[in-house]
Amino acid sequence: MKNIVDKFLPFDLGNEADYRAWREQKLLAYPTRIEELIVEIKNPQQLTSAEFEALHERCRKTNMVIYAGPTGSDPDKAIPKSLGKQFGLTELDCNMGADDDGVTSLKVVEGKWRSGYIPYTNRPIHWHTDGYYNLPERQIHGLQLHCVSAAASGGENALLDHEIAYIHLRDTNPDYIRALMAANVMTIPPNNENGEQLRPARSGPVFSVLEDGSLHMRYTARTRSIEWSPDPVTRAAVEALNDFLDSSSHYIYRATLQPGQGLISNNVLHDRSGFDDDDEHTRQLYRLRYYQRIAGT
Numbered sequence: 001m002k003n004i005v006d007k008f009l010p011f012d013l014g015n016e017a018d019y020r021a022w023r024e025q026k027l028l029a030y031p032t033r034i035e036e037l038i039v040e041i042k043n044p045q046q047l048t049s050a051e052f053e054a055l056h057e058r059c060r061k062t063n064m065v066i067y068a069g070p071t072g073s074d075p076d077k078a079i080p081k082s083l084g085k086q087f088g089l090t091e092l093d094c095n096m097g098a099d100d101d102g103v104t105s106l107k108v109v110e111g112k113w114r115s116g117y118i119p120y121t122n123r124p125i126h127w128h129t130d131g132y133y134n135l136p137e138r139q140i141h142g143l144q145l146h147c148v149s150a151a152a153s154g155g156e157n158a159l160l161d162h163e164i165a166y167i168h169l170r171d172t173n174p175d176y177i178r179a180l181m182a183a184n185v186m187t188i189p190p191n192n193e194n195g196e197q198l199r200p201a202r203s204g205p206v207f208s209v210l211e212d213g214s215l216h217m218r219y220t221a222r223t224r225s226i227e228w229s230p231d232p233v234t235r236a237a238v239e240a241l242n243d244f245l246d247s248s249s250h251y252i253y254r255a256t257l258q259p260g261q262g263l264i265s266n267n268v269l270h271d272r273s274g275f276d277d278d279d280e281h282t283r284q285l286y287r288l289r290y291y292q293r294i295a296g297t
């Protein structure tokens with residue numbers, strides 16, 4: 001246990017004093033309206049210092065911000081990439097669906113392997129954090145979305161700061177946190193296709209504390225292709241989390257990103273409603289997954 005002596009340890013269940021102090025600061029003037037999270041910017045590739053500070057301040061408070069830029073349906077991937085870079089987000093995860101540059105274009109794709117994966121359909125996606133099936137050393141700590149074009153209807157994202165989910169569960173029952181921090185509480189079975197194993201089974205905790213002391217969350221609300229530890233406390237913890245995610249809590253934000261808008265986040269919890277495209281409105285979002293958190297948060 002080196003390097004943690006004298007550190008502030010709010011996520012340590014044995015340290016109630018640090019938790020209480022952190023919790024009080026966290027909830028003090030915490031934004032409860034999505035409008036408070038939206039920051040207008042003039043040039044995403046070169047933020048002014050006032051714009052940067054407005055975006056960064058929200059990220060420090062809620063682990064996320066929504067920017068509204070003037071680029072409309074400009075499909076240049078340099079727009080979200082250079083924006084991410086200004087927040088220290090540079091190490092992109094090259095997942096299976098990403099183009100060579102690590103940027104994934106999310107839109108409805110017919111007839112390719114991608115159509116078997118819900119992100120490439122117009123179906124709803126349950127609550128999750130990104131990359132929950134990644135290796136422990138390849139966890140996603142930063143997540144960015146950038147809207148190029150919106151659907152004719154639907155395609156709304158719900159967003160919840162994972163630190164708020166932690167507070168809700170710890171306040172309900174600290175044993176829930178203990179259960180969800182267990183090293184093998186959530187297992188994703190292997191991904192097999194046509195007899196070939198694309199990914200082995202992956203086990204890991206839901207909540208973990210990173211070396212810098214920040215909280216990481218790995219979660220999916222899907223009920224198929226997921227195995228939870230069978231003990232009653234874990235079951236109750238997962239149920240309490242799902243109840244909170246399905247509630248009308250004012251901590252849950254909802255936003256339908258419009259062209260030129262995007263999300264910068266520390267991989268907060270999110271879902272997506274189903275949507276419909278038409279001839280003039282084809283939803284397209286860029287997704288950028290990073291191994292880093294937003295710098296200075």
Ligand SMILES: [Fe+2]
Nearest residue numbers: 128129130270
């Ligand atoms: Fe996602």
